[in-house]
Every structure is written in C-alpha cells, then in structure tokens.
Amino acid sequence: xxxxxxxxxxxxxxxxxxxxxxxxxxxxxxxxxxxxxxxxxxxxxxxxxxxxxxxxxxxxxxxxxxxxxxxxxxxxxxxxxxxxxxxxxxxxxxxxxxxxxxxxxxxxxxxxxxxxxxxxxxxxxxxxxxxxxxxxxxxxxxxxxxxxxxxxxxxxxxxxxxxxxxxxxxxxxxxxxxxxxxxxxxxxxxxxxxxxxxxxxxxxxxxxxxxxxxxxxxxxxxxxxxxxxxxxxxxxxxxxxxxxxxxxxxxxxxxxxxxxxxxxxxxxxxxxxxxxxxxxxxxxxxxxxxxxxxxxxxxxxxxxxxxxxxxxxx
Amino acid sequence: xxxxxxxxxxxxxxxxxxxxxxxxxxxxxxxxxxxxxxxxxxxxxxxxxxxxxxxxxxxxxxxxxxxxxxxxxxxxxxxxxxxxxxxxxxxxxxxxxxxxxxxxxxxxxxxxxxxxxxxxxxxxxxxxxxxxxxxxxxxxxxxxxxxxxxxxxxxxxxxxxxxxxxxxxxxxxxxxxxxxxxxxxxxxxxxxxxxxxxxxxxxxxxxxxxxxxxxxxxxxxxxxxxxxxxxxxxxxxxxxxxxxxxxxxxxxxxxxxxxxxxxxxxxxxxxxxxxxxxxxxxxxxxxxxxxxxxxxxxxxxxxxxxxxxxxxxxxxxxxxxxxxxxxxxxxxxxxxxxxxxxxxxxxxxxxxxxxxxxxxxxxxxxxxxxxxxxxxxxxxxxxxxxxxxxxxxxxxxxxxxxxxxxxxxxxxxxxxxxxxxxxxxxxxxxxxxxxxxxxxxxxxxxxxx
Numbered sequence: 001x002x003x004x005x006x007x008x009x010x011x012x013x014x015x016x017x018x019x020x021x022x023x024x025x026x027x028x029x030x031x032x033x034x035x036x037x038x039x040x041x042x043x044x045x046x047x048x049x050x051x052x053x054x055x056x057x058x059x060x061x062x063x064x065x066x067x068x069x070x071x072x073x074x075x076x077x078x079x080x081x082x083x084x085x086x087x088x089x090x091x092x093x094x095x096x097x098x099x100x101x102x103x104x105x106x107x108x109x110x111x112x113x114x115x116x117x118x119x120x121x122x123x124x125x126x127x128x129x130x131x132x133x134x135x136x137x138x139x140x141x142x143x144x145x146x147x148x149x150x151x152x153x154x155x156x157x158x159x160x161x162x163x164x165x166x167x168x169x170x171x172x173x174x175x176x177x178x179x180x181x182x183x184x185x186x187x188x189x190x191x192x193x194x195x196x197x198x199x200x201x202x203x204x205x206x207x208x209x210x211x212x213x214x215x216x217x218x219x220x221x222x223x224x225x226x227x228x229x230x231x232x233x234x235x236x237x238x239x240x241x242x243x244x245x246x247x248x249x250x251x252x253x254x255x256x257x258x259x260x261x262x263x264x265x266x267x268x269x270x271x272x273x274x275x276x277x278x279x280x281x282x283x284x285x286x287x288x289x290x291x292x293x294x295x296x297x298x299x300x301x302x303x304x305x306x307x308x309x310x311x312x313x314x
Numbered sequence: 315x316x317x318x319x320x321x322x323x324x325x326x327x328x329x330x331x332x333x334x335x336x337x338x339x340x341x342x343x344x345x346x347x348x349x350x351x352x353x354x355x356x357x358x359x360x361x362x363x364x365x366x367x368x369x370x371x372x373x374x375x376x377x378x379x380x381x382x383x384x385x386x387x388x389x390x391x392x393x394x395x396x397x398x399x400x401x402x403x404x405x406x407x408x409x410x411x412x413x414x415x416x417x418x419x420x421x422x423x424x425x426x427x428x429x430x431x432x433x434x435x436x437x438x439x440x441x442x443x444x445x446x447x448x449x450x451x452x453x454x455x456x457x458x459x460x461x462x463x464x465x466x467x468x469x470x471x472x473x474x475x476x477x478x479x480x481x482x483x484x485x486x487x488x489x490x491x492x493x494x495x496x497x498x499x500x501x502x503x504x505x506x507x508x509x510x511x512x513x514x515x516x517x518x519x520x521x522x523x524x525x526x527x528x529x530x531x532x533x534x535x536x537x538x539x540x541x542x543x544x545x546x547x548x549x550x551x552x553x554x555x556x557x558x559x560x561x562x563x564x565x566x567x568x569x570x571x572x573x574x575x576x577x578x579x580x581x582x583x584x585x586x587x588x589x590x591x592x593x594x595x596x597x598x599x600x601x602x603x604x605x606x607x608x609x610x611x612x613x614x615x616x617x618x619x620x621x622x623x624x625x626x627x628x629x630x631x632x633x634x635x636x637x638x639x640x641x642x643x644x645x646x647x648x649x650x651x652x653x654x655x656x657x658x659x660x661x662x663x664x665x666x667x668x669x670x671x672x673x674x675x676x677x678x679x680x681x682x683x684x685x686x687x688x689x690x691x692x693x694x695x696x697x698x699x700x701x702x703x704x705x706x707x708x709x710x711x712x713x714x715x716x717x718x719x720x721x722x723x724x725x726x727x728x729x730x731x732x733x734x735x736x737x738x739x740x741x742x743x744x745x746x747x748x749x750x751x752x753x754x755x756x757x758x759x760x761x762x763x
Contacts, residue, residue, distance in 0.1 A: 061405050062423050062713040150582075151574045152591060172574025174731060258394075260523030261576035262728040277398040279717045 048293075054286040061280035075287035085288065087263065088271040095178070095267065096246045099185050103242070104235055106186070107193025112223070114194070115201045127198070130191035141188055142255030146171070149180045149256075174264030177257050181265050184252060189245075193238055200234035201227065236308040240300045247296055268292060344445050346658060347381050353651040354383030360413035360638075360655070361400060362388045366603050367473040370671035371659055378658055384651045386413075394524070397716060404429040409643035412652040416469045416637045418460045419529075422762060423713035425463035430639040433467045436653040444657055451662050453697075455704030456676040459711070460637035464762055469637030470660040471676030475598040476699035477534065477622050477632030478692060480605060484616035485509060485593040494594065498538055498563065498623045501594070506570035509593040516570040518592040520583040521730055523576070528722040529709055530580075531730075534596065534632050535560040537705060538625025543718075544710060548754040548761050550744040553737075556627070561729065561736045568730060576727050588612060596622050598634060602692045603672055619692040621699050631699045633708040635676075710763035714750050721746040 055076065058069040079085050114126050133141075148155045149170035157167050170180045204227050212226045250269040253259065259266035259274070266274075272292070276285030362368040368390065375386045389411070391399055397420060403410045404427070416424055424430045437443045449457065449467070456471040481494045489508040495501040501517065509516035521531040536542065541557025544550060551557060568575065572586065584601045586592045588611035604610045605617055622631035638656045640649050658664060665675035669686060674696075680686050681697040709715060721743055729739035753759040 061401050062427065062716075064405060064427060151572070151577075152586075153589075169574045171577035172572075174733070177577070257577070258522065258524050260527075260723075260727055262523070262731055262733055263724055274720060277401075278720050280401065 051286045051289055054282055055290050057283050059282040059286075061282060071283070075283045076291070078284050079287045079291060084263065084266075084271060085268075088266045088268045091178070091266065092246060092249075092268040095182055095185070096243060098182055099189070099246065100239060100242060102186055103190045103193045104238065106190045107197050107238070108231065110190070110194035111197035111201055112227075114198060127195070130194055132191075133188045134192050134195075136188065138188070138249075138251035139255050141184060142252040145180060145184050145252070145256040171257060172261060174261055177261060177265050181253050181256060181267075184256065185246075185249070188252075189242065196234045196238050197231055200231045204230045232307060236303050239303045239307065243299050243303070244296050247292055344440075344443075346444070346654065349442055349444075350382035350384055350651070350654050353647055353654070355385070356647050356651040357385040357387065358412040358644075358648050358651050358655060359410065360386060360388040361396065361411045361415040362390050363393055363396065363415065363473075363636075364390050365473065366600060366672035367668075367674055370668050370673035371472075373671050374659065374664065374667065378655060382651075382654060384654065386655055400424075404641070404643070407643045409641055409645075409648075412641050412644040412648045413655060414639050414641050415472075416460065416639045418634055418636070419709050419711050419715045419719070421460065421463045421468060421637070422711040422715075424639065425466070425468050426713060426762075429642055430468050431642050431649060433469070433640070433653070436640075436650070436657075437467075442650055442653055442657075444661065446662065447657060448662060451678055452660075452676045453678055453700045453704070455633070455700050455706060456635065456637075459633060459704075459706040459708075460635050460676075461639075463711070464760075469639035470656055472636055472638045472656075472660055472673075473600070474635040474674045474676045474700075475600055475633070476696055476704075477530075477596050477634075478599050478602075478695055478699065479594060479596050479620050479622050480587055480601070481594040481618045481620070482587060482590065482592075482613050482616045483618040484613070485514070485590070486618075489593075494618060494620050495623050498535075498567075498625050501623050502563065502567050502570070505594070506567065510570045514590070515572050515586075515592045517567060517594050518571050518575060518578060518583045518586045519564070519567070519596065520578045520580055521576050521727065522579040522582075523723045523727045524579075525719055525723070526579050527576075527726045528719040529634065530632060531564070532561075532722050532726040533709055534622075535564040537630035537708065538623070538627055539563060540625070540627035542707075544751075544763065546761075548751050548763075550747045550751075552740045552744055552747075558736060558740065560625070561740065565730070565736060576730050596632070598632070599692065599696050600674055602690070619695055621695050621703070629699075629703045630705050630708070631703055633700075633705055635674075707763050712754075712763050714754075717750050718747055721750075 056070060056072065057067070057075075058071050059067050110126075110130075114123055117123060149157075151157060151167055151169050151172065154170065156170065160166075160168065168176055170176045208226055209222060212222045216222065246267075248269050249267055250273060253265055253267055253270060254273075257265040259270045268288075269292075272285050272288045275281055275288060360371075362371070368388075372388065375388075379385060396415065397417070400411065400414055401423075403414075404424070414424070414430060416430065437447055437449070452461075452471050453474075456474050457467070460471050460474075461467050461469040479494055486492075486494065486505075486509070489505075491505065491508070495505045506516045519531050519534070520526050533543070536552070536557050537560070539556050539560035541554055541560050542551045552561075572578070572592065578586070580597065580601070583595050584597060584604050587595045587597075588605055590612055602619065606614055608614050611617070621629055623629070638660065640652045640656070644652065659668070660676065662677050662679055665677040665680045666683070666686065668675050669680055669690070678697070681693045687693050709719075725734070725739040725743050728734050729736055734742070748755065754761050
C-alpha cells in the first residue's frame with residue numbers, strides 16, 4: 001500500500017516538474033509532421049481562402065476583361081435571391097433526410113444480423129461484400145445506373161416485371177428520377193453505415209449484455225438501453241460524413257440524370273458546378289460554395305450537440 | 315566604283331528576294347518534311363473527344379510523326395467536360411493543349427477572348443503554308459461557322475456534323491410507306507399514328523437536359539417553322555408566332571415518341587433506332603458509323619438516310635461540328651508545329667483516308683467522289699444539307715451561348731414534361747436571355763453571332 005502511494009507521488013512530482021520547465025520541442029516529430037501540415041494548408045486552406053476571396057469579386061471566366069473587381073456582398077445577394085438555389089438546396093436536404101434515415105436503420109439492421117450470427121465465415125463474407133459498393137467510383141455507379149434504370153431494357157424494370165409490376169419510367173419522370181438517385185445512393189452507402197455500426201457493436205461489453213439479459217427478455221430493451229448508446233458516436237460520425245457527402249454529391253447524379261428531367265434532380269452541387277463551369281460565373285459559384293460550407297459546419301455542430309452522447313454519460 | 319557597288323547590292327538583294335519569297339519556289343519545292351525541319355522533336359498535345367473522327371486521327375498520327383519528327387500526343391475528354399477543361403487551360407495560361415478543339419458554339423468565346431490564334435499568321439507564311447491548302451475546298455458553311463469569327467479564320471473544320479433523318483425502311487414499308495416523310499407535318503400527321511403501335515414508336519427526338527435538349531431538340535423545331543432564337547437587335551424571338559408554332563409542334567409530336575424521351579441522349583436515341591424500337595430519328599451524321607455496323611445495329615439492312623424533313627419555312631437541319639485551332643499561350647515553335655498538324659490532318663490529300671477510318675471530313679471533293687458515295691450512302695444527303703440548307707447561326711456562337719443553352723435546357727425540358735406551358739416556358743427563357751444579353755441589346759457589345 002505504501003509502495004503504491006510512493007509511486008503515485010513520484011509520478012506527480014515528475015508531471016509538475018515537466019510542466020514548470022520550458023516545453024521542449026521534439027524537432028524530429030515536428031519535421032515528420034510538417035510535410036503533411038504544409039500539404040494540408042496548400043490543398044485545404046489555400047483553395048478555401050481563395051474561394052472566399054473570389055466570392056467577393058466579379059469573376060467571369062468567359063468575359064475576363066473586368067475580372068477581380070471587388071463587389072462586396074453582391075454575389076451573396078445574388079445567391080440568396082435566386083429561387084433555383086433554394087429549390088436545389090431544398091431538394092438536397094430532402095434527399096439527405098431520406099437517405100440518412102434509411103441508411104442508418106438499414107445499417108443497424110445489417111450490423112445486428114451479422115453480429116448475432118455464429119458463423120464466422122458468413123461474417124467474413126458479408127463484411128467483404130459490404131465493401132464492394134463503397135469502393136466503386138461514384139461516376140461509374142451513375143453510368144451503371146443509366147443502364148439499370150433504363151425504361152425498356154434496364155435491369156430494374158426487368159426484375160420488377162418478374163413480380164408483375166409494370167414498366168416504370170425511371171429516368172424520364174421527375175419523381176422517379178429522384179427516386180433512382182436516392183436508391184442508388186442507398187445501395188452505395190448503406191454498407192458503410194453497416195460497417196460503422198458493426199465496429200461500434202464490437203465495443204459493447206459482453207458482460208453488460210449478459211447482465212441485461214438477466215433483467216429483461218426483450219431484445220428491443222437490450223438494444224435500446226445497452227447497445228444503442230454505444231452506437232451513438234458511430235451514428236453521429238456517419239451523419240456528419242454523409243451530410244458533407246450529400247451536399248457535395250456530384251459525380252453520380254451528373255452521370256445518371258445530369259440534373260434532369262427539368263430540374264427535378266438538380267442537387268445543390270450540380271447547380272454550383274453549372275454556375276461555375278457552364279455559366280462561368282466563378283464569383284457567384286464561390287459564394288454558393290462558401291454558403292454550403294457554412295451550412296455543413298452548422299449541421300455537423302448540431303448533430304454533435306443533439307445526438308452525440310458518450311456511452312459513459314448514459 | 316561606289317555606284318557600281320550599290321547597283322550590285324540592289325541586284326543581289328532582288329535576286330535573293332525573288333528566289334526566296336516567290337510563290338513559284340514555294341509551290342515547286344514546299345514539302346511537309348522540309349517545313350517541319352525546324353520543329354523536329356517538338357511535342358504538341360491535342361484535345362480530342364471519344365468519337366470516331368478522333369480515333370481516325372489517332373490512327374493517322376504515326377504517319378505525320380514519321381514525316382515531320384513532331385511528336386503528337388492527345389487527351390481524350392468527354393464532350394460534357396470539354397468546354398470547362400479548355401476554358402481553365404486558357405484562363406490559367408497553362409498551355410496544356412496546343413491543338414485545341416472548337417465546337418461551333420465556342421468559336422466566339424475563344425476568339426473574342428484571344429485564346430486562339432488567327433490562322434492568317436500561318437497560311438500567309440510561305441514557309442508553313444502548304445500551297446495545296448485550298449481553303450475554298452472546305453464546304454463554305456463549315457469553314458464559316460466552325461472556323462471563322464468576325465471574318466477572321468481561327469480553325470479548320472475537322473469533325474463535321476449535319477442533322478440527318480435516319481429511318482427504318484422495313485418498319486416504314488410494313489406500315490405502307492415507300493418513302494420517308496418529306497415534311498415535319500407529314501411525320502406528325504401521317505407517319506406518327508401509323509408507326510406508333512405494339513410498344514414501338516414512330517419517332518425519337520433526343521431531349522435530355524443539356525446541349526442535347528437545347529441544340530438537338532429545342533432549336534431543331536424552332537428553325538423549320540420560321541422561328542429563330544434572336545431578332546436583329548439581339549432581343550429574344552422565341553415568343554414570335556413561328557417559334558411558338560415550332561415548340562407546340564414538338565409537344566404534339568411527343569405522343570409518337572417513347573414516354574421517357576426527356577431522358578434520351580444521343581446514345582439512347584441511336585440505340586432505339588438500332589434495336590428497332592423507333593422507326594425514325596433525326597441525328598448527327600456521325601452516328602452513321604454506329605447504325606451501319608452490324609455489331610452495334612440490328613437494322614443495317616433496313617437503314618435509310620435522307621435530309622431532315624422540311625417545315626413551313628423549308629429545310630433547316632441541325633448544324634454542328636468542331637474545328638481544330640491553336641492555343642495562343644503555346645510557344646511559337648509549338649504553334650507552328652500545331653499548324654502543320656492541323657493543316658495536314660484536314661488536308662484534301664488526307665480527307666479520303668480520314669473518312670475511310672471513320673472521320674467526317676469537311677472537304678467537298680470527298681463527297682462528289684463516286685467511289686466514296688458507294689461506300690458511304692449517306693454522303694449525298696450530308697453534302698446536300700451543307701450545300702443547300704446550312705444555317706450558320708443554327709445556334710449563336712457568342713460567348714453567352716453556354717449560359718443561354720443552360721436556361722433553354724432547363725425550361726425546355728420542363729415544357730416537354732408539361733410542368734409549365736410552352737408560353738410560360740418561353741417567357742421565362744426570354745426573361746433570362748434579356749439579362750444574359752443585356753450588353754448586346756443595349757449596344758455595349760458588337761452584335762456578332
């Protein structure tokens with residue numbers, strides 16, 4: 001007992017001594033970190049600051065004569081007054097809500113199923129299969145979608161035909177085209193949710209579940225009060241990643257529907273791209289991008305505030 | 315003595331001048347190999363698309379490299395990204411591409427901004443100009459619309475398209491027709507009902523949002539009905555009775571098209587004809603290659619080709635295509651090498667080979683050659699479209715077209731879907747066009763299209 005106390009006091013003296021001294025710089029560590037810090041600043045921070053500065057300028061790529069003129073908040077005013085910006089943002093947020101709910105529920109379902117399975121081989125196979133959609137390039141997914149959702153010879157209508165459902169006009173009908181994009185996104189990213197949930201489930205202490213089983217026979221109660229708290233950090237992380245993802249989702253819808261028919265699948269990123277690289281108004285496009293970034297940060301903070309509960313807190 | 319010396323000097327200069335600069339010398343001894351000597355070892359990069367004409371060029375490049383010692387590399391980009399990619403190259407001054415690709419609708423943009431070099435610099439330089447260049451050998455409409463801006467030549471026609479009516483002779487015959495429709499009205503009222511049955515459709519008009527909607531679908535129905543995009547003073551002309559008639563005609567024609575026609579791009583449309591799903595399409599001449607190849611088409615024996623149908627205002631087929639031009643940011647040596655390449659690949663001498671490898675040359679001589687007509691039965695219709703019905707402003711070529719095209723693509727599709735009426739759609743397009751074209755309408759920019 002005395003030895004223990006000595007050891008503790010020794011550690012404490014060392015700690016205070018270290019604090020008093022001038023903090024030593026570990027040059028080796030610094031040298032090893034610096035390249036990545038510099039790279040991050042160059043490819044992360046510099047373009048961001050550049051975009052912010054562009055958003056206050058007149059900058060038309062195809063009429064470069066007066067470029068660089070400071071215009072104050074004019075570009076932001078243009079964005080905020082633009083009904084198309086708001087409608088495409090609304091469309092994106094609706095899609096976000098739908099895919100988040102479905103992906104999280106389905107992800108948890110798959111994770112619970114795999115977690116409770118006793119066959120190790122099955123576990124391994126499922127985990128491998130889950131990675132495949134995530135590993136696919138979104139542009140390729142979009143191009144595959146064009147074939148799968150083709151009205152006349154697409155796989156989707158063929159499969160629906162087998163169970164007697166009439167041909168659906170997937171890409172030519174505004175609502176169904178949005179559905180096609182949502183289905184594709186769910187197909188690609190639900191496995192990601194499942195993998196995150198699986199790793200979160202691995203954190204749940206086994207004895208805690210055993211103890212809970214003594215108290216209740218309801219699987220739902222065990223899930224709700226024992227497992228779910230451990231899943232919350234994973235769910236929050238998933239929500240943050242996917243929110244950023246959906247706000248900048250471009251390749252897949254661009255190749256699948258190019259925002260059409262009409263504007264029915266024009267997500268916000270497609271609109272920003274259109275402004276920047278079709279209309280070539282870089283000032284307005286940058287203002288849109290900056291506003292999106294702000295939205296993304298606000299949402300991420302909100303998720304953490306409302307959903308994130310460390311398991312110990314419960 | 316001094317006089318004599320001056321006289322000698324003058325004479326000597328004259329002799330040198332006569333022998334070095336007269337066309338006779340150039341014509342007598344000009345050869346590509348000689349002209350390229352100063353540029354041997356220069357590497358130039360070309361901007362290519364993934365279409366048959368570019369594959370043909372790629373197959374021909376080794377020969378050019380062998381003759382000249384100039385190395386030609388290329389990047390293949392999807393059409394949808396090509397304006398963006400080249401604009402960024404120009405504005406950044408990076409000169410990634412020396413041989414740039416100019417769509418008919420980009421020439422005003424590229425030329426007015428000084429991004430491409432006026433070709434006079436080369437074709438008036440006897441050291442670089444092939445005496446057999448013969449600019450008059452191009453179809454005038456092609457050189458004028460893809461290559462020329464404000465009376466200055468910037469590019470030579472390389473990949474050339476006209477809209478054609480492709481039809482399935484067998485389907486038409488089965489329905490009792492021994493010829494394709496001559497007018498749009500006939501197509502709608504006679505052929506439409508007779509050919510739309512059993513899940514098959516009389517016609518497909520590629521209308522996917524994008525340039526396909528604005529150029530291939532929207533503008534295609536405006537012109538034959540006597541309408542146009544702009545008036546003389548550059549105010550919009552879409553609400554004129556003629557333009558509206560064209561757009562309303564399109565709405566009516568939709569009942570004889572596949573229900574998901576707004577999702578049809580070129581591929582889907584060509585496939586629909588190739589697989590026997592629809593009886594007629596109006597598509598670019600370049601798709602002849604796909605439709606006549608048994609590996610990609612089921613209807614090779616039934617394929618018929620003619621000029622696009624006429625409207626009340628006559629035949630006004632779609633016009634499109636690309637010229638090759640030279641990047642102003644490239645070094646002098648690269649510019650000269652790029653010129654030699656462009657001059658060679660678009661030359662009369664190489665035109666036949668280019669056509670046989672799958673390209674569509676802009677040289678008139680090829681289209682009157684009986685041997686070539688036997689090989690490519692669509693040539694007469696193509697030549698007729700360019701010679702007789704070519705419309706250089708089928709789409710305006712000023713820098714603002716991409717922005718207008720975008721607005722048309724959006725509201726044009728909404729119109730077809732029935733989300734808004736034709737009149738309302740037109741009103742919204744016109745309102746946007748007035749903002750986009752304000753500087754022209756108010757006279758601050760020269761009205762060039």
